[in-house]
Amino acid sequence: MTPSRDPTAAGVAEAAAKIAEILPPTPLLPLEIEGQTIWCKAESLQPIGAFKIRGGWHRLTALSAEERARGVVGVSSGNHAQGVAWAARRLGIAATIVMPVDAPAVKLANTRALGAEVVLYDRPGGEDRDEVAERVCAERGATLVHAYGDPWVIEGQGSAGIEIARQMDALGLGGPDLIIAPCGGGGLTAGLALACPDAAIIPVEPEGWDDVCRSLASGTIQSVAADAPPTPCDSLQTMATRPINFRVLRERCPFGLVVTPTEVRAAQRLAFDRLHLVIEPGGAAALAAVLAGKVDLKPRTAVVLTGGNTDAADFAAVLTGNN
Known part of the structure; x- marks a missing residue:
């Protein structure tokens, strides 16, 4: 039931134009990490609180x-x-x-x-x-x-990459050379790869739900284990990517990264303290990888904060260190 065509860079540009007609760009916020500035795309500030719009x-x-x-x-x-x-x-x-x-x-x-x-x-x-x-x-x-295995959905998510490139260029930085993004099924990361062909794209998944990471390492699509552990990153709980996504990912993503619940919660706290943003666990996965030192940053690194839809009590527990 999924359309058979592949997503394209032209489709991403079309999606970006359509979205620009109804929504302003989300902010691209500077954040200094150990003396180096990264640029955080605050998709949590979308009308629905996430990039999926x-x-x-x-x-x-x-x-x-x-x-x-x-x-x-x-x-x-x-x-x-x-x-x-x-x-x-x-x-x-x-x-x-x-x-x-x-x-x-x-x-x-x-x-x-x-x-x-x-x-x-x-x-x-x-x-x-x-x-x-x-x-x-x-x-x-x-x-x-479909949440990720659909060409139009992939192209739509990629519009965030078009915005990142334009915003960085407007700041006199040039386009991004590295984009780190949370990854569930690979819709966003595939879209970013099409949008920003000169940037390395690094998907980040939660511990135990790292099917894309293992797929990139093996060259074939892998599935999450039947006994995968619980994760606070509900938005990243997908069993396997799809061929329409993997055809893009395997060409553009050199590897994937995995983050633990503890690392995710640390990223949520930092985003709240330093950026004044409420970020849900899955939305903080890419920032978690950066804070944990799991990726070598480049001069023009962008990190996507994909969503902020979290229950108030759960987020309060994260901030107080009780979760």
């Missing part, structure tokens, strides 16, 4: 009138859900989102508040979310808007 908008605006009339189905733990729901409400399209029963309460509530119907599946019990989504699509004749 980009792919949702590009995908839904590409639908035909007939497809819009039949509605869309998304699959997400919360950020893609909100991106699709936001775009659907603005375009007058019915949206159904398949979400895990253990998704953060704030993400479930926000998705429903945007007018989407939520269909829950049992992620802890091993229920397959893609099977649930495909069943709903078949029942309703709706279009599946």
Whole structure:
């Protein structure tokens, strides 16, 4: 049910132009780490609190009138859900989102508040979310808007790279030479690779959910183990990337990195203390890798802070060191 075409750099440029018509660029904030400045792309400040609004908008605006009339189905733990729901409400399209029963309460509530119907599946019990989504699509004749394995979604996410390059250029820095980004299924990292062909792209995954890292190392798509450990990075819990993403990633990403829950929480605290931003665990993964010294920074390094949708109590516990 996923479209067969590959994403392109021209598609990323088109997505960036479409998004620029409705949304201002998110800030690119300087942050000094051990004497070197990195540039943090604050996607947590999007209207839905995450970068996923980009792919949702590009995908839904590409639908035909007939497809819009039949509605869309998304699959997400919360950020893609909100991106699709936001775009659907603005375009007058019915949206159904398949979400895990253990998704953060704030993400479930926000998705429903945007007018989407939520269909829950049992992620802890091993229920397959893609099977649930495909069943709903078949029942309703709706279009599946995959969270990462969709060419329009990949192109939409890549629009963040277009903004980063323009913002750095406006500062007299030139384009980025390194972009570090959190990675779940690889939609954002593939889009950034298409948007910024002169930059190295480094995906960062949570411990135990490092399928993209292992796929890059082996040259073939790997899956997350059935007994993968719990992770606070709910937005990065994908079982495996898809061929449409991996074709881009294996050409442009030299390697991937893995971060621990402790490193993620340290990054959340630093972002709050130094940038005054609320960043969810998955959204802080790339910054966590930088703070842990896991990547050699380049003169023009950009780090994507992908989202800020976290339950208040959980975030308070992170700040006080109780989580």
